[in-house]
Structures are given as C-alpha cells and as structure tokens.
Amino acid sequence: MSKTNLTRRGLLRSGAVAGAGVALPTIFTGSSVAAFTNEPTGSTVTLGFNVPQTGPYADEGADELRAYELAVEHLNGGGDGGMLNTFSSKALNGSGILGKKVQYVTGDTQTKSDAARASAKSMIEKDGAVMITGGSSSGVAVAVQALCQEAGVIFMAGLTHSNDTTGKDKRANGFRHFFNSYMSGAALAPILAKNYGTDRKAYHLTADYNWGYTTEEAIRNSTEAMGWETVAAVKTPLTQTDFSSYIAPVLQSGADVLVLNHYGGNMVNSLTNAVQFGLREKVVNGKNFEIVVPLYSRLMAKGAGANVKGIYGSTNWHWSLQDEGTKAFVKSFGTKYGFPPSQAAHTCYVQALLYADAVQRAGSFNPCAVVEALEGFEFDGMGNGKTLYRAEDHQCFKDVLVVRGKENPTSEFDLLEIVEITPVEQVTYDASIFGGQLGTCNPGA
Amino acid sequence: MDAIILQILNGLDKGSAYALIALGLTLIFGTLGVVNFAHGALFMIGAFCAVTLSRILTLSHVVVDSTKTDFLGRPLEVQVPYVYDIFGEATGAAVIDWAVPLSILFAIPVMLLVGVAMERGLIKYFYKRPHADQILVTFGLAIVLQEIIKYFYGANPIPTPAPAAFTGSFDFGAILGFDPNTIIYPYWRLVYFAFAAVIIGAVFAFLQFTTFGMVVRAGMADRETVGLLGINIDRRFTIMFGLAAAVAGLAGVMYTPINSPNYHMGMDFLVLSFVVVVVGGMGSLPGAVLAGFLLGVLESFASMREVIDLIPGINQVVIYLVAIVILLTRPRGLLGRKGVMED
Numbered sequence: 001m002s003k004t005n006l007t008r009r010g011l012l013r014s015g016a017v018a019g020a021g022v023a024l025p026t027i028f029t030g031s032s033v034a035a036f037t038n039e040p041t042g043s044t045v046t047l048g049f050n051v052p053q054t055g056p057y058a059d060e061g062a063d064e065l066r067a068y069e070l071a072v073e074h075l076n077g078g079g080d081g082g083m084l085n086t087f088s089s090k091a092l093n094g095s096g097i098l099g100k101k102v103q104y105v106t107g108d109t110q111t112k113s114d115a116a117r118a119s120a121k122s123m124i125e126k127d128g129a130v131m132i133t134g135g136s137s138s139g140v141a142v143a144v145q146a147l148c149q150e151a152g153v154i155f156m157a158g159l160t161h162s163n164d165t166t167g168k169d170k171r172a173n174g175f176r177h178f179f180n181s182y183m184s185g186a187a188l189a190p191i192l193a194k195n196y197g198t199d200r201k202a203y204h205l206t207a208d209y210n211w212g213y214t215t216e217e218a219i220r221n222s223t224e225a226m227g228w229e230t231v232a233a234v235k236t237p238l239t240q241t242d243f244s245s246y247i248a249p250v251l252q253s254g255a256d257v258l259v260l261n262h263y264g265g266n267m268v269n270s271l272t273n274a275v276q277f278g279l280r281e282k283v284v285n286g287k288n289f290e291i292v293v294p295l296y297s298r299l300m301a302k303g304a305g306a307n308v309k310g311i312y313g314s315t316n317w318h319w320s321l322q323d324e325g326t327k328a329f330v331k332s333f334g335t336k337y338g339f340p341p342s343q344a345a346h347t348c349y350v351q352a353l354l355y356a357d358a359v360q361r362a363g364s365f366n367p368c369a370v371v372e373a374l375e376g377f378e379f380d381g382m383g384n385g386k387t388l389y390r391a392e393d394h395q396c397f398k399d400v401l402v403v404r405g406k407e408n409p410t411s412e413f414d415l416l417e418i419v420e421i422t423p424v425e426q427v428t429y430d431a432s433i434f435g436g437q438l439g440t441c442n443p444g445a
Numbered sequence: 446m447d448a449i450i451l452q453i454l455n456g457l458d459k460g461s462a463y464a465l466i467a468l469g470l471t472l473i474f475g476t477l478g479v480v481n482f483a484h485g486a487l488f489m490i491g492a493f494c495a496v497t498l499s500r501i502l503t504l505s506h507v508v509v510d511s512t513k514t515d516f517l518g519r520p521l522e523v524q525v526p527y528v529y530d531i532f533g534e535a536t537g538a539a540v541i542d543w544a545v546p547l548s549i550l551f552a553i554p555v556m557l558l559v560g561v562a563m564e565r566g567l568i569k570y571f572y573k574r575p576h577a578d579q580i581l582v583t584f585g586l587a588i589v590l591q592e593i594i595k596y597f598y599g600a601n602p603i604p605t606p607a608p609a610a611f612t613g614s615f616d617f618g619a620i621l622g623f624d625p626n627t628i629i630y631p632y633w634r635l636v637y638f639a640f641a642a643v644i645i646g647a648v649f650a651f652l653q654f655t656t657f658g659m660v661v662r663a664g665m666a667d668r669e670t671v672g673l674l675g676i677n678i679d680r681r682f683t684i685m686f687g688l689a690a691a692v693a694g695l696a697g698v699m700y701t702p703i704n705s706p707n708y709h710m711g712m713d714f715l716v717l718s719f720v721v722v723v724v725g726g727m728g729s730l731p732g733a734v735l736a737g738f739l740l741g742v743l744e745s746f747a748s749m750r751e752v753i754d755l756i757p758g759i760n761q762v763v764i765y766l767v768a769i770v771i772l773l774t775r776p777r778g779l780l781g782r783k784g785v786m787e788d
Contacts, residue, residue: 054600232750234750234753241710244745245745248629249749249750251626251627272604272704273703276614276703282626282629304705330516340516
C-alpha cells in the first residue's frame with residue numbers, strides 16, 4: 001500500500017504557488033524560454049480575428065470575418081491565391097507563415113471598447129494568438145491597440161477612420177491600412193469645389209464622439225480652405241435615431257450644403273431624414289441644396305437605399321476598381337461567397353496578408369521584428385496602387401477614392417460609383433500634426 | 446416664430462410614435478397590471494411586418510441579361526418580381542411602391558396573433574408575481590425577439606421607403622406667410638401624424654362606445670366585481686393585449702419610411718415610452734397620449750441649436766428631467782388616478 005506524505009503545511013504551500021501561477025495573467029509575465037508573447041513553438045500559428053459579431057455592426061463584422069477566412073485559406077495554399085498572386089512582395093508562398101500552418105480564433109467586439117478588449121485579451125491569453133486584427137470602430141481600435149501594446153502582440157487595425165488611431169493614440173505595436181478623416185477631407189474638398197463651387201455655406205451634423213469630431217474638423221478645414229463658409233456645426237447624440245429636429249433648422253440657417261459626419265446607423269437615419277425633408281429639391285442662395293457624406297461604406301449605402309443617389313463621399317477601396325489586385329481579390333471573394341467584398345473586407349484581408357508577409361520577410365514572429373519589417377514598407381498589387389506603411393505613425397499612405405451614390409444600380413451591391421481616384425500626394429500630411437508618440441515596440445516576454 | 450412652429454411640427458410626429466406605444470403599454474398595465482418591457486419589441490415586429498411584406502412582394506425570378514455583365518464578368522442575372530408577371534410591370538411596380546400602406550392589412554392579424562400568443566404563452570403566468578419579475582421576463586423576451594429578428598434579417602437597417610407619391614415635403618411657411626423653405630415638413634410625417642390620430646381615436650371609441658369596451662373599462666376600474674358578475678374578464682383582457690400589440694405593430698409599420706428598421710429599434714423607443722406612461726399617469730389612456738405628444742414636442746425644442754448652446758447636453762436628458770420632476774411633485778402623473786403610484 002502506498003503512502004503519501006501529505007501535510008497541512010505542504011498542501012498550503014503548494015496550493016499557494018499553484019494558485020499564484022494560475023492567477024497571474026500570462027500576458028504580463030515573461031517566460032524563461034519564450035522570446036516574446038505567444039511565440040509559436042509547434043507546427044501552427046494562431047491569429048486572432050476580433051470583429052463585431054453582434055450589435056449594430058454585426059453585418060460589417062461578418063464581411064470582415066469572410067475576408068479573414070479567405071486570407072487564411074490563401075496563406076495556407078488553398079483557393080486561387082487571391083492577392084498573393086498580385087502582391088509586389090513575393091515572400092509568401094502558400095505554405096503558411098514561416099512554414100507554420102495558419103489557424104485562427106475569433107472574438108466578438110460587440111463594437112464596445114470593454115468587450116473588444118476582453119475578447120482580445122482572451123484570444124491572447126487563452127488561445128495564444130500572436131496577432132490581433134479587425135474591428136469596425138475607432139473607439140474599439142484605439143482600446144484594443146493599447147491592449148496589444150501592453151500584451152506584446154501586433155495589432156493590425158480593421159475599419160477605423162479616426163485620425164487618432166495613428167495620431168494621438170498611435171502605438172508602436174499597432175498598424176492601420178485604412179484611410180482616415182484627414183484624407184477624406186483632402187480628397188473630397190477639390191471634388192466638392194469642382195461640382196458645387198467655392199461659394200458655399202455648409203451646415204455640419206456631427207456624431208458626438210471621437211470619430212465625429214476628427215471628421216468634422218478635417219472636412220471643415222479642407223472646405224474652408226477652398227472658400228466655403230461653415231454656418232453651424234451641431235453635435236448629435238450617438239444614440240439618436242430620428243434626426244428630424246436637427247435637420248429641420250438647416251434650411252433656416254441659410255446653409256446650402258449639409259455635411260453628415262455620421263457613420264453606420266446614424267448615417268442611414270440622418271440621410272434618410274434629410275432626403276425625406278426634401279432638402280435636395282430645394283434651391284437656397286440661388287444654388288441647389290446638396291448633401292455630403294464624408295465616409296461611405298457599402299453597408300451604409302445599402303441601409304440608406306435610394307437616398308444615397310448622387311451624394312458624394314469617400315471610401316478606402318471599391319470592388320469596381322480595375323487594377324489586378326482588386327480583380328484577383330474580387331474574383332476569389334465573389335466565387336467563394338457569391339457577392340463582391342466590402343471595403344471593410346478588403347482592408348482586413350490586406351492587413352492579414354501584410355502581417356504574414358512582414359513575418360516571412362523578418363524571419364520571425366517577434367513583434368519587434370514585424371514592426372521593423374512593416375515600418376517604411378512599400379508595396380503594390382493590393383488594390384490601392386503604390387502604398388507606403390509610414391514608419392513615423394504606422395499609417396498606410398495610398399490613393400483615396402471619391403465616390404457618389406449611383407443613379408441606376410444593377411444590384412444591391414452596386415450602389416456607389418467611383419468619381420475620382422485622388423493621388424496619394426494630395427492626401428499625405430506631416431506625421432506630427434496629430435501629436436502622440438509611437439513609443440517602442442513591446443515583444444511582451 | 447418660424448423655428449417654434451417647426452419644432453412643434455417635429456415634435457408631433459415623434460410624439461405620435463411615443464403616444465401609440467405608450468397607449469398600448471397603458472392598456473396592458475391598466476387591464477392586466479403587467480409592466481410589459483417587450484412592448485418595444487412589438488413595435489419592432491410591426492416594422493418587420495412591413496419589411497416582410499415588402500420582401501414577399503419583391504419575390505423574384507431570374508432573367509439573364511446577356512448584354513450586361515455582373516462583377517465577375519458573367520452575364521448579368523436580373524431579378525424580375527413575380528408581381529410584374531401577375532399584374533404587368535406598371536401595376537406590379539405600383540403594388541411594390543405601396544408596400545408599406547399595404548402592410549397595415551398584413552400586420553393587423555399578425556400582431557393580434559403575436560399579442561395573444563405572448564399573453565397566453567408567457568405573460569399570464571406572471572400576473573400575480575411582483576412587477577420586478579414581470580419586468581425581467583418581458584425584458585428577456587424582448588431580447589429574444591430582437592435576436593430572432595436579427596438572425597433572419599441581419600443587423601443592418603433595411604430601407605423601406607414610403608410610396609413615391611409621399612416623397613418630398615410640404616411648405617407650411619408659404620401658407621403661413623413666412624419665407625419659402627423656412628417651415629417644411631415631410632409628407633409622410635404628416636401621414637404618420639394623421640394615422641396616429643385615427644388609431645388613437647379608434648381605440649378610444651372602441652373603449653367608450655362598445656359593450657366590450659365598457660366591460661374592459663369596468664374591469665380596469667374593479668376587476669373583482671366584474672368577475673363576480675359572471676363576466677370572463679380574463680378573456681377580454683387577453684384580447685386587449687392583442688389589441689395593444691396591434692397598436693404598437695401598426696405604429697411600427699408606418700414608422701418604417703421615417704427610419705430604416707433594424708432589430709434594435711424597439712429598444713430605442715421602449716425606455717422613452719415608459720417615461721411617457723409615467724409622466725402621463727400609470728393606467729391613464731388620455732394621459733399616455735397627452736404625455737406622448739408633450740414629450741415629443743419638448744424633445745424637439747431641446748434639440749434646437751440655440752437651446753443646446755445655452756444648456757449643453759439638454760437634448761439627451763430633457764425627457765428624464767421631466768420624469769424626475771413629475772415623480773417628485775405628482776407621482777400619479779399628469780392625468781393619473783388619485784392614489785395610483787402614490788401609496
């Protein structure tokens with residue numbers, strides 16, 4: 001018969017040591033063997049896709065997830081390879097990343113900062129994700145980016161348009177491919193001047209949160225610089241659904257342009273209300289009244305329906321572009337899912353490939369090696385022409401699209417038409433204007 | 446002056462929606478004594494009745510147009526609605542165009558059924574439970590219902606436009622002697638206001654001038670005595686629940702052209718409607734209607750730029766401020782019966 005030497009004191013000691021080990025969050029502890037957080041040691045590597053799967057942006061999140069699944073398929077050598085065939089860097093060869101098969105886990109941001117941080121933390125701590133990517137909101141992007149910086153993993157932002165993501169809230173471990181409010185203003189202003197003239201009075205309705213402020217500021221600065229006057233700028237609550245009481249006073253103000261600095265459901269409702277009020281049929285100051293939507297997305301255009309016809313805005317990318325990268329991606333995505341991808345899907349797919357390529361070129365999953373590989377990286381063949389990942393703020397610089405709601409759409413996906421591809425030089429700005437510090441990269445361990 | 450008239454008009458249509466939802470809430474509270482947090486979900490289901498009918502009317506078959514290509518370069522598949530085949534293109538397009546008003550006929554039986562099923566299947570088991578239990582179960586039900594709608598219809602708003610005849614706005618300013626374009630009001634919102642007035646009038650007439658309504662009112666005043674007279678008041682109250690569901694549903698149907706419906710729209714209205722009920726007086730039908738319009742107009746005024754500049758953030762809290770003042774000074778609400786909520 002065996003006998004165990006179990007004593008009360010010994011049990012307490014072992015329990016305390018084990019308990020402390022379990023209780024200490026692994027992301028904030030180093031390992032004597034791992035060089036960085038979640039260093040992949042087996043034959044696979046895990047990526048974390050943090051997208052809104054519930055809540056108001058769930059449809060956009062679903063499209064992001066489709067894109068990520070396609071990217072994983074292509075990275076592992078499946079499908080037709082998509083943009084891997086057109087990407088200017090040829091480091092990736094369809095055998096995963098550094099020979100490791102790519103796996104993924106998903107989290108639900110719910111488009112809430114705290115929920116997004118919790119799901120990202122869980123993917124890093126429990127699932128061993130070495131990179132977090134995705135999202136459909138700037139608030140979420142800034143929160144998750146800060147978490148990834150602390151945890152020592154790379155964050156490849158999804159759809160986030162606020163200047164702050166790569167401005168005052170930038171972090172060394174975070175990278176954004178999507179464009180921003182400043183670029184929307186710089187791209188839109190000349191087109192607005194060309195079509196509506198330089199003697200205009202603008203009335204801004206602005207969503208009362210971070211993204212709304214930076215977008216209003218960008219559009220105001222750009223339009224005022226070309227001669228427009230801003231007669232009023234009114235903040236609207238994010239939870240507002242009926243904008244009639246905000247739209248009714250617009251005509252009384254003497255404005256002849258309404259700028260809707262709204263996104264998602266806010267934009268769908270405010271635009272629908274503005275069109276219902278017949279603003280676009282009015283003539284004010286001897287000119288036709290016009291509406292401008294600085295940031296368009298297909299899902300928003302779909303929600304607003306026929307109301308978007310003829311209305312100008314900007315986007316990061318559109319499936320109707322005719323470059324080889326876009327054609328390859330649209331073919332892959334369209335064949336797999338039966339409809340063209342959204343700009344959210346595009347930026348997420350590209351971010352996944354850019355991360356994989358950076359690891360491959362660096363020869364390491366170490367976040368600091370990835371940061372070094374991405375900083376100042378110039379590439380092409382990803383649907384936006386020549387693109388630079390600027391080292392100073394980790395923001396991608398590329399052409400910006402000015403679009404207009406299509407008059408005669410042929411399908412529910414064919415809602416926008418490209419009016420102009422604004423060259424990257426026109427939307428480039430000094431990295432210091434939005435403040436913030438990148439800091440140094442954090443490998444975690 | 447023109448700004449004041451404009452905001453009153455604005456408040457009226459918002460108030461119409463509040464009044465219709467609050468009317469249903471009050472009917473249920475007054476008859477069954479149940480605090481129904483799923484009432485906003487009924488408004489949302491009504492809106493999705495319009496979406497559903499719109500989808501049924503646009504059910505299509507595919508015709509390949511070889512002269513055009515789709516996004517993958519294949520011949521374009523054009524969706525042709527079956528109603529075009531049945532009625533011809535012009536009449537078919539008109540039927541689709543009038544989908545929202547037609548949805549009223551579709552929504553009435555659906556909402557009555559939903560209401561009766563909800564009351565018989567769940568609510569009746571909570572009549573004798575505390576209000577906190579009722580709130581929890583109906584709030585849970587609201588979440589379940591909105592998740593079901595999201596599963597089938599997605600999270601994105603679905604555009605459901607008004608008939609083309611009602612697009613654009615009416616220039617009140619020109620009639621009242623102001624400058625053109627100073628007081629404009631969309632035609633569909635006028636329709637909504639008129640529709641709400643008709644529904645509210647019909648509900649009051651039903652309760653006031655029919656025997657059924659008289660019994661229900663008697664039941665609301667003294668349920669026990671009516672029961673002792675041998676009248677099956679429970680069955681009548683079940684029908685009233687169905688009626689309240691139909692009122693909320695019709696409010697939702699007609700609201701779809703104002704804001705594209707999404708699964709969350711019920712929650713957006715629910716809390717405000719409860720405030721309306723409290724301000725109007727728990728159990729008071731005229732109170733609910735009066736408070737609905739009053740708070741709608743008040744909310745509109747609080748959204749004026751001049752008011753926000755003076756008191757920042759007032760537009761987001763004005764209704765709750767009013768509720769607090771009412772609860773402190775007159776707990777039974779504007780037209781509530783003496784004693785209700787005052788013990």
